[in-house]
Amino acid sequence: MQDLRIKTEMPLGVIRQLRPSDLPKFREHLLRLDVESCRDRFNGPSNEAFVAAYADRAFRAGTTVIGYVEGDEVLGAAELHEIEGEGEPTGEIAFSVEAVLQHRGIGSRLFQRLIWHAHALGYTQLRVTTHPQNQAMKKLASRFNARLRFEGGETVGLIELEPATEIFAPQVMPQPRRLAA
Numbered sequence: 124m125q126d127l128r129i130k131t132e133m134p135l136g137v138i139r140q141l142r143p144s145d146l147p148k149f150r151e152h153l154l155r156l157d158v159e160s161c162r163d164r165f166n167g168p169s170n171e172a173f174v175a176a177y178a179d180r181a182f183r184a185g186t187t188v189i190g191y192v193e194g195d196e197v198l199g200a201a202e203l204h205e206i207e208g209e210g211e212p213t214g215e216i217a218f219s220v221e222a223v224l225q226h227r228g229i230g231s232r233l234f235q236r237l238i239w240h241a242h243a244l245g246y247t248q249l250r251v252t253t254h255p256q257n258q259a260m261k262k263l264a265s266r267f268n269a270r271l272r273f274e275g276g277e278t279v280g281l282i283e284l285e286p287a288t289e290i291f292a293p294q295v296m297p298q299p300r301r302l303a304a
């Protein structure tokens with residue numbers, strides 16, 4: 124059942140890559156999307172069976188999925204799927220933030236993290252596809268310098284990335300925790 128309470132506080136969750144064991148939480152997130160968000164996410168009407176099968180497939184196919192996680196719930200996600208057969212390493216990206224949390228900057232944080240992962244994986248271009256009326260996605264894409272063009276009823280955004288170099292290594296490397304004496 125969809126939670127219709129309006130969240131007014133700042134989002135306190137974390138943005139992190141989802142682990143294989145997060146699949147059920149990712150699936151639940153996609154299934155909780157309201158009708159409009161679901162249509163925008165999948166570029167058309169979809170049903171529960173389709174969305175559930177999609178989530179399973181995404182994890183099996185080695186897609187990178189970044190989540191916005193609060194407690195043990197995934198409430199937003201950004202996906203990076205490889206598009207094979209292109210001249211250069213190309214990814215298709217997609218986003219979903221649950222309605223009660225939209226407009227709070229979570230989509231932008233997910234986008235930023237996804238670009239970091241895409242870069243680290245050596246992708247040099249990313250595509251995002253949506254319908255021409257999806258203002259939120261169009262704004263989000265233009266914020267990250269995506270060139271948007273209109274193609275056969277769909278809006279396709281293209282983001283070009285610099286090839287990966289050592290300069291983009293993480294600034295702070297996590298250190299293993301010391302074992303207690």
Ligand SMILES: CC(C)(COP(=O)(O)OP(=O)(O)OC[C@H]1O[C@@H](n2cnc3c(N)ncnc32)[C@H](O)[C@@H]1OP(=O)(O)O)[C@@H](O)C(=O)NCCC(=O)NCCS
Pocket residue numbers: 159160161163164165216217218219220221224225226227228229230231232252253257258259260262263266
């Ligand atoms: C697209 C989506 C991921 C954006 O997430 P979000 O958390 O609301 O994004 P942010 O809060 O970071 O906002 C990003 C920009 O979009 C704008 N925006 C957000 N929702 C909007 C809306 N409903 N209408 C118009 N603009 C909107 C914000 O004002 C912001 O613009 P700015 O940079 O000029 O301030 C979210 O709306 C969503 O999940 N939509 C349904 C699924 C979808 O459309 N996915 C994209 C296609 S794969």
